[in-house]
Structures are given as structure tokens and as C-alpha cells.
Amino acid sequence: MLISLDPQDTRPIYVQIVDEVRRALVLGTLGPDDPLPSVRDLAVKLRVNPNTVSQAYRDLERQGMVYVRRGQGTYATPGQADGVERHALADGVAQRALHDARRNGLAVDELIDAIRSHNNKRQKEESQ
Amino acid sequence: MTSPLPTRLRDGDLAVETRGLTKRFGDQIALNDVTLQVPVGAVYLLVGPNGAGKSTTLKVLLDLVRADQGMAEVFGLNSRERAPAVRANVGYVPERPDWGYGWMRVGRLLEHHASYYPSWDADYAARLAQKFELRLDRKMGVLSKGQARRVHLTMALAHRPPLLLLDEPTDGLDPLMRDETLGVLADHLAESQTTVVLSTHHVEEVERLADHIGVLRGGELRAQMSRADLDAGLRRYRVEVPDAWPGVASLNGKVLRRVTAPREVQWTVWGPEAEIVQKLSSAGGTVREVVPLSLLDATLALLNPND
Numbered sequence: 001m002l003i004s005l006d007p008q009d010t011r012p013i014y015v016q017i018v019d020e021v022r023r024a025l026v027l028g029t030l031g032p033d034d035p036l037p038s039v040r041d042l043a044v045k046l047r048v049n050p051n052t053v054s055q056a057y058r059d060l061e062r063q064g065m066v067y068v069r070r071g072q073g074t075y076a077t078p079g080q081a082d083g084v085e086r087h088a089l090a091d092g093v094a095q096r097a098l099h100d101a102r103r104n105g106l107a108v109d110e111l112i113d114a115i116r117s118h119n120n121k122r123q124k125e126e127s128q
Numbered sequence: 129m130t131s132p133l134p135t136r137l138r139d140g141d142l143a144v145e146t147r148g149l150t151k152r153f154g155d156q157i158a159l160n161d162v163t164l165q166v167p168v169g170a171v172y173l174l175v176g177p178n179g180a181g182k183s184t185t186l187k188v189l190l191d192l193v194r195a196d197q198g199m200a201e202v203f204g205l206n207s208r209e210r211a212p213a214v215r216a217n218v219g220y221v222p223e224r225p226d227w228g229y230g231w232m233r234v235g236r237l238l239e240h241h242a243s244y245y246p247s248w249d250a251d252y253a254a255r256l257a258q259k260f261e262l263r264l265d266r267k268m269g270v271l272s273k274g275q276a277r278r279v280h281l282t283m284a285l286a287h288r289p290p291l292l293l294l295d296e297p298t299d300g301l302d303p304l305m306r307d308e309t310l311g312v313l314a315d316h317l318a319e320s321q322t323t324v325v326l327s328t329h330h331v332e333e334v335e336r337l338a339d340h341i342g343v344l345r346g347g348e349l350r351a352q353m354s355r356a357d358l359d360a361g362l363r364r365y366r367v368e369v370p371d372a373w374p375g376v377a378s379l380n381g382k383v384l385r386r387v388t389a390p391r392e393v394q395w396t397v398w399g400p401e402a403e404i405v406q407k408l409s410s411a412g413g414t415v416r417e418v419v420p421l422s423l424l425d426a427t428l429a430l431l432n433p434n435d
Binding site (some may be wrong): 003010011012013039040043044045046047048049050051052098102103105 | 169171172307310311314315317318319337338339356359366368385416417418420422
């Protein structure tokens, strides 16, 4: 699992870390019972305040995505990569798309139509 | 009704506290009634233009400069009356690293410095020297600004003091060494119980480390708050408005910036988001976007409101 942060993203850093872990769970790059990096290692790698990493890990634990083995570290909870997290991930993508649509003065239906037609076009291109 | 910018933190244990600090240099006011509050364990970013009083504030904490009025405490110790005890608890990287010792070799200076601090961690000092690529046989006087800065960072960190006062810690460093320094700081914070007060012009570099911010301008502390409060309270609103729009009477917040163009206005406002959106909408505007600001943009808006 790679965790990287987008400098353009203005959401709180701990939220971005939580989202990266959720994505790794859904994609399978973080498997059941796989260890997460230690707070110290991730803080150093991302140049982030270690308290922020701890906050993200506490949030992940509260949401049931990871569990803590005392004195050993933080691990991915098995069976979390299915429905719920996938849904949460899709919800985040939808939120960002809607935000962008609103900024551009587009209605929801226009956005959904545009996504469908763009996807059709792309599938046609790929099948050629 | 407006929401003033906060200048006081909520209750909690403070590592650094000043009350009503005032300092004049001749007819120049360097500090004007500054009440700084740095919670234990915080990474407190002090921002402001040159001459705002950032360096003077740090020096008063160490009793290197004496205030005309007000008081300063570090871990409950009065900076003026207990200066040696305060300094024993502090790792300091000065803005100008040229304070004497020009004739001394870097290695000898580190040994000399170590002898003052019982908590000096020689292994850690050696690791830092390696990370910072210090050349121990060079004399301090011939070092570049960046090289001297790295020596000072090593001296400040290696005794693992409970408080770090870092005045422009990445100034003069090349981009690689800046990045390395941020990693060293993140590692240090994970390993040692440390409170940090840091002043820098490179806000974007420490965006991910800082959890509190103080905004100094003209010797006055204009705002002081936690990042959580800043993130929750400050927003940029982009609004479509009709032709010849009369404007909005009050926004229930403190407007820091307003940029107007035909049929479009952008506000940067400190205040409750829902109420502000509602005010803008009921005044006939279409709110297209509400976004939080990066720390750099927030700093610019707080330092230089144009409304």
C-alpha cells in the first residue's frame, strides 16, 4: 500500500490519510491482517505531524477498518473491503464530482448524462 | 453581527505564555501587547512579514531581548527571572546564525554545546550530523548560511529539549535539504515529547506539521488559533450575482477579502458557513463554491485583509 497526499487537496490531512487507507482496502493493495506503516514511519514519509497520523489511525480504528495489536502495530481488519467501504469510496467520488459540477453551474442530471456519454464514447474507442 | 478573529486559545496546559508583551526599539514598536499561548505538544507556526516581531518574540522568551512591559513564561518559568532554567529547556535555532564561534570547528562546537546539556544524546547528534551532511572539520566562520543553519538545527535537537524555538529553520537550505529537515522534524516529534514554536516565510513547507497558528503584523498578534478552528471557520465563497447587484448588508462573519468582477464575487470570510451561505443566497446570489483554504492562502488572507 502506498499512501500519498495531494498538495491541491484542502481537506484536513487526517481525512486524506483515512481515505487513502480506505482506497487501499477496497483495491486490495492493503490485504486482510496486513500491517499499516507505523505512525512514525508514515509521519516521516509524508512530512506530517505524527499527531495527525495518530488521529487518522484512531479514526480508522473507530470505523472498524483497522485494529490495533498492543505493542505491535495497526493492522487491516479482514472482511472490510466489501460493500460498506466500497460504498463510502463511491460516495466520496460522487461528492467531489457534484462539488465540481456545482462550481461549473451544471445540474445533477447534466453531470450524470455527461458521465454516461463520455463512458460510452470511451468504451467504443477501446473496442476499436 | 460579526465574528472577530480569535486571539486567545481555550484553556489547556501551556508550554509558552506571554501576557501583554510590549517592546520598543527607539521609536519603533516591535511588539505591542502580545499575548502568545502555545499549548504543550503543539507545533505552533508564527507567521508575519519581515519586521512583524516574530524574532523579537522568540528572543524575549529566552531573555536575549528584554520587553519594556508584560511577561513571558516557558513551562511556568519566568523568562527574565529564570533565564538559565528556561534556556536549559529550549533548543533554539536563531534567524541569523552568525553569533560568534567563527573560529571554532563544527565538531568542537558540538562537543562544547553538548557539555552544557546533561540530556545531550551523542548517538542522535551523530545521526543528525550525518543527515545534515555536516563537515565537522570546517570552521564555523567559513560556513554558508545553509551549512550554519544545519549545525544549529543539530545543536537544538540533539539534547531533546521539551521546547524548540525555530526561527526560519529552513532559510538558506537547498530544496533537498529543506525536505530532509521537515522529515527530521516529523521524526523528532514522533520520538520526543516536544513543543515547537516555528517562524517561517515558507508556510507551504510546514503546512502538514503545524497545528496552531499565530499571525503577527506590526508587532500585534492579529489572530491566534488551532488549525482545527482555522479549518472549520475560514472559507472562500464564490458567488454568481445579478447585474447591478446591490450587495449584501452583513455576512455574519469577518470578511477578510472580497474580489469583485462583473456578475461574480469571491469572499474570504471567517464565520459560520451555513449562515453565510444563507445570507448570500437570500440576497440574490448563487453560491457556486465554498472551499477551505490552504494554510498559505489562509495566512495571506489573515495577514493582508483587503476589505
